[in-house]
Amino acid sequence: MPSSLIDADSVMAVDVGSCTTRATLFDVVEGSYRFIAIGQSPTTAAAPFKDVGEGVVRAIENLQEITGRIFLSSDRSLIIPSQEGVGIDTFVATISAGPAIKTVIVGLLNDVSLQSVKRLARSTYTRVVESIGVNDRRKPEEQIDSILRLEPDLILIAGGTNDGATKSVQKIIDIIGLACYLMPPEGRPSVMYAGNQAMSKEVTESLSALTSSLHLSPNIRPSLDVDDLQPASRVLADVNMQIRRSRLGGVEELYSWSGGNLLPTAYAQGRLIRFMSQAYRSNKGILGVDIGASATTIAAGFQGELTLGVYPQFGLGEHLSGLLRYTSLDDILRWLPLDIPANYVHDYLYQKSTYPDSMPATLDDVAIEQAIIRQVLRLAIVTANKDIPANVQRPSSGGLPYFEPILVGGSAITNASTIGQGLLMLLDGIQPVGTTTIILDQNHLLPGIGAAAGLNPILPVQILESGAFMGLASVVAPVSNARMGTPILRGRLLTKDGNETKFEINQGTLDVLALPSGQTGQLFLEPLHRTDVGFGPGRSGDILVSGTQVGVVIDARGRPLQLSIENGRRRELHKKWIWTLGG
């Protein structure tokens, strides 16, 4: 194997999703990395295979058919490094398949370390089933009984600033130790400690013999006013992979093929977003959105600082039957452009959760699926926004920050029936503000280049600049308190070839200015009535915009978007908006 990716020519990235396994090939063409092809197969993590390996090999075989190149030996092993044009030089892998990791979070104070450890848990595919803190009114034995009853896969412990509380931490470690001691050895959880570093030795002595594996990471709350999740989230990614390796067939082999470069898909995506936000150094953040069967993932990067939220409860697969614990059926129904009975939508949630890989074949089913996507995306964005640092630039307190660009992945969007439908789902779900560009990862490249980025920063840069992603739309989303129908924005689009389009936008409308891919233009914006388009309330400005599939979309429907409570009118508006974006 080459010593580094920079020496390597070809890179294969495999992503094992909940429904689909993809093998992506990157190679050097005329001196820079290019996306070459992608092979796919159904994921085989579930029964009857219970082994991701079959799906991985089939995806690579599909890649072989597409490219005409050989990557597998006769015994279906990966040929690495390549020899005489056969095989691959470097292999990286990501995985989101498998049940969410049942997690108990433990901290000291509810609004300090427990908050931090909850956010840490949200940075990967966990399901928090219990929360224990020093202010917990339950007796220690009741806390122990709760842990025993829940049989967690993972216990995440934080608490105490460095050189701060030790007695309280020890007390809580004793409870965890006792609970682990009382579990059958084969059922003991992994434990990760991310608290007061002065206690690391005691934690190791108390817990190492009582857990399936003990992991120590830097303190996520080194001092009261500092919340630093990033080093711990890297350790948590490793813990996640270790749990997957021990519980899911074939993951160990994937780990071996990748030489240890196996990451949770969300972590790899988050790493790329952080990397881009560091490289772009913009006042705006970079937003990554992935809507998958296993989870919806939101990654927001601000000058190298990442907020990563992984929400299995908002995944479009097996968790859909539980979606109504987080939202109402009416909140899903409001996104429907068709008159579909509520019980039909309710049935749909359960049927889809039973068969996560099934696809809508009828008009009604696709309308329901898209309504669900809008709502889960909305829920994920609103939840993630609470974790984004308060000091980042945004038009209103508590509102969504400014992002440029917004990178979107997930077959729910990339496989939408039309580009316009995909875009409208994103505008409705994310409700971006100011000016931004929505870029579609239609080939599902983000996890792979995120995984490779840790070894080779050149590959993601060259792939991102190679045109492998689709510019979906340039978006202007004014924020205004004006009444519906009031003019809130005037402007003109001056294209490079000298064409000028003038426009006036009323509050409550959605409009499109044509600017095809490959063209650029200068967009002059003159907000009215203290409307904010990203330059500040009532401030004018101009930006350079690039041509995209849909063009320049002016989404003046309001923030937050308030849908009409009158069913007929609301459905007509949905149809009108889809039609505006190209059908």
Place this chain on the structure above:
Amino acid sequence: MLAPVIHIMPLTTIQRERLLPASGRVVVRMDQKVSPVDVVAETNFGQQHVMVDVARLLGISPGKADELIRCKAGERLTSKQLIAQMPGLISHPVYSPVDGRVVAVGGGQVLLEIGDTIIELRAGLPGTISRIFPDRGVEITAHGTLIQGVWGNDRVDIGLMLPAPQLNSPGDALEAGQLDVSLRGAILIAGHCSDPHALQVAGELPLRGLILGSISPELLPLAVKSQFPILVTDGFGHHSMNSVAYKLLITNTKREVALNSTPYNRYNGNRPEIFIPLPVSQPPPQARDTEVFSNGQQVRIRRNPNIFEVGTLTNLISGLTEFPSGLSLPAADVLLESGQKVVIPLVNLEVLG
């Protein structure tokens, strides 16, 4: 393309593992015949714990308290049995507050396990013990009719299978008015249920089990609480039971059937199952768990249109087919039992076999 498989078979051999969640005792022997409700393994499980903080009660250091504690891990204590005592004229005894078993001693504390209950693992199907996993459980082999479902409420029972009164087609709904005392102890077949009162009455009779083609999601909380097994063969909403399962069930009415309504778990492969034991001279082959889509397969449609209808895959269409949803997907021609030919995305099909 890999095809999901669901077993709906008139005669097959099945082997199912039954394993305890923790180490315990296997209480059957190899080749022993078992019924679904027979216990095959058991383990003790302490549901609750009580902590006695001796150091705090005596106002001494944990180290000193450890020296005074008189019980050891594993020992059984009765209520008011002495745990520790200070030496001297004023002795300050510490007693066990409850009956229990000492599970840990240290740090000046004693942890007692109380409410010790026995978890009994039942066979779940009638068959023969074909393998023993020491301390963990068994494998059971059986021959007969197998119908797998998609949802179950995690109960096991055996009983005489009867169609619901007024059941004339696989789409007929179960209503409370159909249930009377003559059905007590039966496992009932119905097409659909959306009537919560029907489940309540079924529980009051009680039924030994209920097999439904489909169920309204609103009923699931009630179904989960029902004390008798409920198994759904096809899915959610108001739909007919698939014709293959319906015919197999109707032709086997008045037979004793085993209903294991374990919840569907896509990762470990557990599915709710109806099993009808049948005498065989030669063990029939086991069902195949993996298939690749091919012509001639009997398939069930799992999404609209034609949801839960059964047909024969007659042609794998090359390339992608565009559907009314606007999606372009790999697809197949399917000849339905009605004689109608439909085009269905492969991802919306599962092979019956």
